[in-house]
Amino acid sequence: MQSETLTIPVDHPRVDSVRALLDGGERPPTGAAFLLAHGAGQPMTAPFMASMAEGLAGRGVSVLRFDYPFMERAGREGRRLPPDPRPRLEAAHRAALAVLAERVVCERVVLGGKSMGGRIASHLVADGVGCAGLLFLGYPLHPAGKPERRRDGHFPAIGVPSLFLRGTRDRLCESRLLDRALATLGGPARRIDLEGADHGFGVLARADRTEAEVLARLVDEAANWIVALPRAADPA
Numbered sequence: 001m002q003s004e005t006l007t008i009p010v011d012h013p014r015v016d017s018v019r020a021l022l023d024g025g026e027r028p029p030t031g032a033a034f035l036l037a038h039g040a041g042q043p044m045t046a047p048f049m050a051s052m053a054e055g056l057a058g059r060g061v062s063v064l065r066f067d068y069p070f071m072e073r074a075g076r077e078g079r080r081l082p083p084d085p086r087p088r089l090e091a092a093h094r095a096a097l098a099v100l101a102e103r104v105v106c107e108r109v110v111l112g113g114k115s116m117g118g119r120i121a122s123h124l125v126a127d128g129v130g131c132a133g134l135l136f137l138g139y140p141l142h143p144a145g146k147p148e149r150r151r152d153g154h155f156p157a158i159g160v161p162s163l164f165l166r167g168t169r170d171r172l173c174e175s176r177l178l179d180r181a182l183a184t185l186g187g188p189a190r191r192i193d194l195e196g197a198d199h200g201f202g203v204l205a206r207a208d209r210t211e212a213e214v215l216a217r218l219v220d221e222a223a224n225w226i227v228a229l230p231r232a233a234d235p236a
Contacts, residue, residue: 003053008099010092012069012084015076020044020066020096022103024057030227031107033062034135035100037093037117040083043071048200048215049114052137055219061226062104066096068117089120090127097129107231108132115140115172115199119151126157132229133161135222138199141178144171152181159186163225165218167197192221 006020021044024033036053038044044065053063067075069092074081083089100109111121112135119140125131142150162185166173175193182189196207197214 006064006099006103008066008092008095010069010095012088012092015069015072018067018069018072018092018096020064020099021053022062022064023053024060024062026062026103027105028060028062030060031231032060032110032132032226032229033064033100033104033106033108034110034112034222034226035093035097035121036063036065037096037113037121038065038067038071039113039115039117039138039140042114043067043075051215052114052219052222055215056223056226059219059223059227061223062106064096064100064104066092068092083116086120086123089116090124093117093120093124094129097124108226108229110135110226110229112136114138122158122162123154125160126154131160132231133163133226134158135226136162136164136166137218137222138166138170138201139164139173139178140199141173141181147174147177150177150181152184155181155184156186161187161229162189163222164189164191165194165221166191167194167199167201167214169196169198172199190225194218 003021007017056063070081070084109131110133111131112118114137118136196203
């Protein structure tokens with residue numbers, strides 16, 4: 001299955017567009033689409049992102065992944081750059097959602113992504129963007145080693161169903177703090193812990209499962225959850 005390359009216009013002082021890839025086509029057989037955003041350190045073409053997109057497309061879910069402007073710049077300039085301020089990340093995310101709404105005919109749109117990308121999606125939903133649900137692939141609840149700096153103040157404003165996929169060795173999402181955060185969500189939430197996985201869903205060499213097995217479990221859990229969601233209002 002081949003990805004379709006798209007271009008998304010963005011309002012940004014350094015770049016006027018970002019790249020995007022659509023997996024699964026414009027008419028997903030399940031009637032579901034997922035807008036998959038990357039984290040702070042890797043682009044949309046990273047192996048993890050590609051595997052999730054291809055895996056979900058193979059399960060009948062169309063997936064649009066895109067680069068945030070800072071990552072687009074990093075690719076063009078051949079250097080690592082820090083993420084843009086949150087308002088610019090949110091603006092690019094909205095632009096990607098608009099392209100998804102134009103290109104893909106579906107009944108359910110799910111927002112979310114890897115780490116930072118999922119967090120930005122959650123802020124959009126808290127601000128009123130409509131979707132069927134939020135899917136988090138390693139939510140960055142707090143910086144590593146700084147559990148007091150939690151990123152869950154907007155959770156009460158999130159009224160859609162949420163799925164949190166988390167590794168038990170995730171240093172950015174302490175287990176007891178996630179339980180506390182989920183209790184504040186305005187909508188229903190499901191949490192699934194993957195034993196031995198870290199924030200990037202990597203596992204130790206001595207673990208009793210491989211990274212490929214962890215990834216297969218992620219795809220399976222995500223696909224089953226997405227296709228079971230009821231139809232939501234059109235994205236705002």
